[in-house]
Amino acid sequence: xxxxxxxxxxxxxxxxxxxxxxxxxxxxxxxxxxxxxxxxxxxxxxxxxxxxxxxxxxxxxxxxxxxxxxxxxxxxxxxxxxxxxxxxxxxxxxxxxxxxxxxxxxxxxxxxxxxxxxxxxxxxxxxxxxxxxxxxxxxxxxxxxxxxxxxxxxxxxxxxxxxxxxxxxxxxxxxxxxxxxxxxxxxxxxxxxxxxxxxxxxxxxxxxxxxxxxxxxxxxxxxxxxxxxxxxxxxxxxxxxxxxxxxxxxxxxxxxxxxxxxxxxxxxxxxxxxxxxxxxxxxxx
Amino acid sequence: xxxxxxxxxxxxxxxxxxxxxxxxxxxxxxxxxxxxxxxxxxxxxxxxxxxxxxxxxxxxxxxxxxxxxxxxxxxxxxxxxxxxxxxxxxxxxxxxxxxxxxxxxxxxxxxxxxxxxxxxxxxxxxxxxxxxxxxxxxxxxxxxxxxxxxxxxxxxxxxxxxxxxxxxxxxxxxxxxxxxxxxxxxxxxxxxxxxxxxxxxxxxxxxxxxxxxxxxxxxxxxxxxxxxxxxxxxxxxxxxxxxxxxxxxxxxxxxxxxxxxxxxxxxxxxxxxxxx
Numbered sequence: 001x002x003x004x005x006x007x008x009x010x011x012x013x014x015x016x017x018x019x020x021x022x023x024x025x026x027x028x029x030x031x032x033x034x035x036x037x038x039x040x041x042x043x044x045x046x047x048x049x050x051x052x053x054x055x056x057x058x059x060x061x062x063x064x065x066x067x068x069x070x071x072x073x074x075x076x077x078x079x080x081x082x083x084x085x086x087x088x089x090x091x092x093x094x095x096x097x098x099x100x101x102x103x104x105x106x107x108x109x110x111x112x113x114x115x116x117x118x119x120x121x122x123x124x125x126x127x128x129x130x131x132x133x134x135x136x137x138x139x140x141x142x143x144x145x146x147x148x149x150x151x152x153x154x155x156x157x158x159x160x161x162x163x164x165x166x167x168x169x170x171x172x173x174x175x176x177x178x179x180x181x182x183x184x185x186x187x188x189x190x191x192x193x194x195x196x197x198x199x200x201x202x203x204x205x206x207x208x209x210x211x212x213x214x215x216x217x218x219x220x221x222x223x224x225x226x227x228x229x230x231x232x233x234x235x236x237x238x239x240x241x242x243x244x245x246x247x248x249x250x251x252x253x254x255x256x257x258x259x260x261x262x263x264x265x266x267x268x269x270x271x272x273x274x275x276x277x278x279x280x281x282x283x284x285x
Numbered sequence: 286x287x288x289x290x291x292x293x294x295x296x297x298x299x300x301x302x303x304x305x306x307x308x309x310x311x312x313x314x315x316x317x318x319x320x321x322x323x324x325x326x327x328x329x330x331x332x333x334x335x336x337x338x339x340x341x342x343x344x345x346x347x348x349x350x351x352x353x354x355x356x357x358x359x360x361x362x363x364x365x366x367x368x369x370x371x372x373x374x375x376x377x378x379x380x381x382x383x384x385x386x387x388x389x390x391x392x393x394x395x396x397x398x399x400x401x402x403x404x405x406x407x408x409x410x411x412x413x414x415x416x417x418x419x420x421x422x423x424x425x426x427x428x429x430x431x432x433x434x435x436x437x438x439x440x441x442x443x444x445x446x447x448x449x450x451x452x453x454x455x456x457x458x459x460x461x462x463x464x465x466x467x468x469x470x471x472x473x474x475x476x477x478x479x480x481x482x483x484x485x486x487x488x489x490x491x492x493x494x495x496x497x498x499x500x501x502x503x504x505x506x507x508x509x510x511x512x513x514x515x516x517x518x519x520x521x522x523x524x525x526x527x528x529x530x531x532x533x534x535x536x537x538x539x540x541x542x543x544x545x546x547x548x549x550x551x552x553x554x555x556x557x558x559x560x561x
């Protein structure tokens with residue numbers, strides 16, 4: 001769309017002089033290029049620097065494959081749990097009034113304001129050898145920290161608020177008349193949820209899940225604290241990227257990193273679509 | 286407006302859903318977090334103070350909080366420009382740029398870290414240009430500011446953007462009718478309207494910068510006293526099996542996070558009141 005045409009149908013009666021507008025657009029685009037586009041381009045450029053064969057070989061390495069597997073397992077546990085929690089919490093908070101609701105909302109948001117390093121540390125303090133349950137766990141030969149369960153726990157912690165925080169405002173804005181109508185017409189509680197509520201919040205759920213998943217697969221700080229960095233055993237993809245990078249194996253590091261960058265791009269695309277759908281749905285109501 | 290009946294809510298499932306919410310919240314978040322506080326309570330007061338005010342720790346606070354403030358300032362300026370341009374102007378590729386603003390949310394921090402370190406290292410794409418001028422970014426405190434700016438940017442844009450969208454054209458028109466020129470309209474009408482959201486965005490970006498770990502450690506150089514951030518110091522203590530030290534410093538960080546959370550909540554309430 002040309003600028004001239006756009007400014008003629010602009011709803012703003014007043015705008016800045018032509019050169020100010022272009023100056024601001026240029027500043028914004030240069031800033032975003034330097035900070036966002038260039039890093040994104042660099043990931044792929046570094047990954048393919050030595051050609052496609054080297055790229056594919058780096059991905060086919062057994063340690064890489066096992067890190068991909070661990071990341072997928074982690075996300076497969078963390079995301080559904082937080083999805084279930086998000087939907088349940090949103091149902092309680094958005095559809096009912098009770099004392100302490102604001103406090104509950106703040107507590108749900110807590111994991112976002114805690115440094116990832118602390119998110120990992122708290123599990124070490126509980127389940128680690130020097131931790132509360134450490135001696136008991138060792139007696140029974142159960143490993144949580146520096147093993148897969150610790151990685152999953154830390155991931156659940158850092159991705160905890162995503163679904164809930166997306167669904168609560170959405171469900172609040174939709175009210176509860178539709179559910180009430182369904183109940184009056186004789187639907188059971190579950191029927192009401194699956195046939196009335198769920199279609200209404202479908203895109204909100206997709207939005208929350210996709211962001212939750214991106215963070216679950218990409219989390220570094222928290223997982224780094226609880227993982228123990230055992231190659232091929234407790235390394236997730238981001239941790240594997242770190243190891244390869246620290247070994248000066250840059251091409252392999254960026255090859256594996258490019259997988260995560262792909263994931264980020266797909267996440268952004270789905271997120272944009274979901275946002276648009278949610279907005280559309282809210283306008284229809 | 287949706288009418289809310291306080292009594293006789295016919296919807297089912299309140300008890301179980303609230304019960305599960307509180308149970309899951311306690312198991313995953315509250316009990317583990319309280320473990321940190323209890324462990325710190327196991328230290329004597331003197332020991333705690335000595336640990337959290339050791340010179341190397343104090344230097345790390347200075348690096349972390351100082352860099353986060355500078356990064357949040359940079360983001361406040363450029364974030365407002367980006368938000369303004371995205372809402373008010375039309376240019377080719379606007380939608381793609383809009384979606385791309387969230388990249389720092391979606392891109393794993395480790396990937397951002399190694400990429401920024403590579404681009405800004407002396408033989409990287411941008412480092413190569415800056416090097417002859419004597420500007421070094423990677424492996425210096427400047428690198429920390431750079432990484433914090435990267436991860437904090439979406440917070441400012443996404444806080445300010447909806448507020449710009451909501452500004453009523455009538456307000457600007459009224460200013461014009463009363464004889465204000467464009468600059469006066471911006472300074473007297475638009476800036477006061479945006480201010481609460483800019484401050485909120487600043488606080489969010491600052492809070493994120495303070496806790497950030499993954500994107501910083503690759504580019505920071507991690508020199509004790511110079512470019513060592515507090516989260517890294519916690520990990521260093523842990524790796525030396527100094528659990529007490531790690532717990533004490535983490536407690537200070539947690540306290541800082543909670544204070545910021547409180548301030549941000551108050552700011553957001555202020556922003557919302559302004560919007561109405």
